[in-house]
Amino acid sequence: MLSEFGIEQITIPLPFRLNHVNCFIADGSNGKTVLDTGLHSEVTKNIWAPIVAKNDIKNIVITHYHPDHFGYAGSLQKLTGADVWMTKTDAEVGLTYWESSSLKRKRQDYFTCGLPRELMDQLMTDEESFTARVEPYPVVQHEVVEGMKIMFGKLEFEVMFTPGHSDGLFVLYNKENSILFSTDHILPKVSPNISYRFRGNPNPLQSFITSLEKIKKLNAQYVFPSHFKPFKNANSRIDELIDHHEERLEFTYHIVKQPATVYEVTISLFQHLNLHQMRFAIGEALAHLEYLVANNQCRKYLSDDGTWHYEAV
Secondary structure, three states: OHHHHOEEEEEEEOOOOOOEEEEEEEEOOOOEEEEOOOOOOHHHHHHHHHHHHHOOEEEEEOOOOOHHHHOOHHHHHHHHOOEEEEOHHHHHHHOOOOOHHHHHHHHHHHHHOOOOHHHHHHHHHHHHHHHHHOOOOOOEEEEOOOOOEEEEOOEEEEEEEOOOOOOOOEEEEEOOOOEEEEEOOOOOOOOOOOOOOOOOOOOHHHHHHHHHHHHHOOOOOEEEEOOOOOEEOHHHHHHHHHHHHHHHHHHHHHHOOOOEEHHHHHHHHOOOOOHHHHHHHHHHHHHHHHHHHHOOOEEEEEOOOOOEEEEEO
């Protein structure tokens, strides 16, 4: 369907269980525009090389700062001289998250979650390994703002902010053809990771649910996500995602009827995790706990050993 509108999907492999990311390229207002770039890796480089050779890429639009979308932006910008566009929120995070001061703070965050020392050390090694997957950083010249119109192929898309998966995430919507580039906001086979980061958005799960309700009003018929294949009927999937998180919130509330650390809640909510998945699981457990705190269903307190404990009220 996209090809009839002059839009091409570029699927780039990832070295994770979620083993690919969908990027896109199309004619823009003054040359080719790229939507997301993949991780900085040799695989990504080899996929983009022939595309760069054949196309005059003028703009690179990054939907959010996560490495599988943002990581190759700086390298692609150097190859093409293209301008880079991001939301202000995610540009600030993407250009600072993997710096040493931020990673040092991350270690302290893990400590307050009650993680075993060995696991904390392993997670920090994993976090630090991502620096090479996002550098060189792009120079972000333009801010993506709510309501902005972007020509992509033969169609005009509206930028719609959908915080939750990241604080500055956005989707693109074409009303005439009911086409939604859902990025990581709505995925067909898995629930997008919703993580609390100890900074930024204090209640990302509430933001995610609010964003889902916002997009539900569009009744989008054709959905092109950043992972997995395109699907139809966004509203059906939105209902499933909301139901999923309502169930997880109920389960989380049950877990903290006795005071528990973030780590204890995480291993109760999620099983059979590898190291990479553990990082996301901790953030998601936190997001559910902070949602309960914000809704006066749970209290949190700092124990004598410096770890946060959560307890249902």
